[in-house]
Amino acid sequence: xxxxxxxxxxxxxxxxxxVLTGCNEIKADAVGATLNGEExxxxxxxxxxxxxxxVYDGYLGSMYGTSDYWSQDMSGNGSDMExxxxxxxxxxxxQLYLLEDHxxxxxxxxxxxxxxxxxxAADKFMSDxxxxxxxxxxxxxxxxxxxxxxxxxxxxxxxxxxxxxxxxVSDEEAAQKTFSYVKISKTxxxxxxxxxxxxxxxxxxxxxxxxxxxAKKAQADFDGAAQEAGYTVSTYSYGSDxxxxxxxxxxxxxxxxxxxxxxxxxxxxxxxxxxxxxxFDEQATANKKTxxxxxxxxxxxxxxxxxxxxDAKYEVNKSEWKKVKFDDLFSIKQDAPSSTNSTTGxxxxxxxxxxxx
Numbered sequence: 001x002x003x004x005x006x007x008x009x010x011x012x013x014x015x016x017x018x019v020l021t022g023c024n025e026i027k028a029d030a031v032g033a034t035l036n037g038e039e040x041x042x043x044x045x046x047x048x049x050x051x052x053x054x055v056y057d058g059y060l061g062s063m064y065g066t067s068d069y070w071s072q073d074m075s076g077n078g079s080d081m082e083x084x085x086x087x088x089x090x091x092x093x094x095q096l097y098l099l100e101d102h103x104x105x106x107x108x109x110x111x112x113x114x115x116x117x118x119x120x121a122a123d124k125f126m127s128d129x130x131x132x133x134x135x136x137x138x139x140x141x142x143x144x145x146x147x148x149x150x151x152x153x154x155x156x157x158x159x160x161x162x163x164x165x166x167x168x169v170s171d172e173e174a175a176q177k178t179f180s181y182v183k184i185s186k187t188x189x190x191x192x193x194x195x196x197x198x199x200x201x202x203x204x205x206x207x208x209x210x211x212x213x214x215a216k217k218a219q220a221d222f223d224g225a226a227q228e229a230g231y232t233v234s235t236y237s238y239g240s241d242x243x244x245x246x247x248x249x250x251x252x253x254x255x256x257x258x259x260x261x262x263x264x265x266x267x268x269x270x271x272x273x274x275x276x277x278x279x280f281d282e283q284a285t286a287n288k289k290t291x292x293x294x295x296x297x298x299x300x301x302x303x304x305x306x307x308x309x310x311d312a313k314y315e316v317n318k319s320e321w322k323k324v325k326f327d328d329l330f331s332i333k334q335d336a337p338s339s340t341n342s343t344t345g346x347x348x349x350x351x352x353x354x355x356x357x
Contacts, residue, residue, distance in 0.1 A: 026323060028138060033090065033316040035097050042320045047138035048147070049089050054137075054330040056085065061329055070326045082326045090316050096150050098308040099157045106160035110152060118148040161304050162297035169289040176284035178237040179253050181274040182218075182226050184211055186266065211271045215264045222261055222275045235277065237284035249274060 028043025053070075060069055070082040077084065103109070122144040126134065133139075186207065188198045199207065217225035226233045242250050246267040256262065256276040265272040278284075 026138060027320075030320045031317050032320055033093060033314065035094055035314050036101075036312055040093060040097075042317070042323075043138055044143050044146075045089070045093070045321065046324045047143055049086055049324050050137050050326075052085055052089055053326045056081075057330040066329060085326075086321065086324060090321065094309060094312065094314045095305050096154050098305065098312055100150060100153050102308060103153060103157065106157060108153065108156045108160055110149060114152055115149070118145050118152070121148055158301055161301050165293065165296045165300050167293050167296075169292050171280075171285060174239065174285050174288040174292060176237045176239050176281045176288050177253060177276070178235055178278045178281040178284055179256075179274045179276050180222065180233050180235050181249070181272055182231045182233055184231065184271040185269065186271055187269055211264055211273075215273050218273050218275075219261050222273075237281055237288075239288060246270070246272065 026042060026046040028041060028046075030042040031039045032042035032045035033040040071080050073079060074081045075084055079087070122141045125144045126139065126141050129137075129139065184207070186199075186204065188196050191197050214225060214229050214231070217228070223233055236245060238245060238250060238253075246265070248267060249265050249272050252262050252265050253274060253276060256274075258276055258279055261275045262273055265274065
């Protein structure tokens with residue numbers, strides 16, 4: 001018989017959840033999926049799917065109450081949320097086990113100390129949860145240990161793969177300019193009750209005159225004029241790849257020198273007045289370099305994982321996997337702050353209680 005492999009998933013902040021609900025009808029020894037011919041148990045897949053559900057319920061429940069958001073298309077991708085999350089869980093299985101299969105490529109190993117810490121974390125998980133919760137969520141110590149082991153492997157592989165990336169970024173590539181700006185809505189304002197009120201055509205004309213007068217004052221004292229008018233001054237840094245801010249504002253900024261203050265600029269919805277603060281912001285440029293390196297590592301990690309998947313044969317047992325349902329909502333109660341175990345990457349919450357709504 002082929003050895004069963006377990007579902008990996010990053011352990012969330014709901015570690016130690018106690019789930020009180022009905023009986024679990026999932027057959028733990030059924031085959032949930034196969035990866036390169038090796039079986040993955042449905043029991044563990046169900047455990048991790050329900051665990052992920054509890055994490056989502058922990059914050060979505062506070063926003064939506066007992067409404068059935070799991071049956072809604074929350075992401076706009078044409079699938080209900082239950083299907084979307086289960087697809088993510090199933091996809092994560094493949095990726096993390098493939099990372100395990102390629103550990104030797106990067107000299108990645110799990111130490112005895114790390115395995116000892118994983119064993120202790122698994123014991124804590126089992127002891128912190130009620131018997132009813134353990135049975136409902138389908139947890140076993142072996143499942144939790146395997147999850148933490150794979151989590152550790154993923155962290156190490158992510159770091160090792162990321163180490164292949166070139167971390168040198170030129171000033172030219174990362175260069176950032178920074179300007180201060182005031183943005184004034186052309187279409188609406190907020191009343192005393194915090195409600196949005198649309199401008200009438202007459203009010204829009206009055207606003208245009210007001211903004212032009214303000215812009216004249218801003219030429220002499222940018223910050224003071226904004227304070228007098230009750231406007232907020234914000235700052236924005238951008239580089240050659242800028243695509244988020246209003247195009248006409250960026251075009252104007254590119255023609256300005258330090259200390260220059262613009263006339264009134266606008267897009268479809270807002271007026272802007274800007275002041276160029278730095279044509280080469282050293283701190284913003286350093287931050288951009290960090291961001292570029294981080295993105296390079298993310299892209300390379302994805303590229304490597306996609307390459308593993310290309311050569312793998314992964315099949316989900318759809319007839320069994322569809323039996324996993326998110327019918328009961330969970331709520332998570334945090335009774336104490338959590339502390340992170342840096343060895344396993346696990347968030348060990350001292351006391352967490354998850355109950356059925």
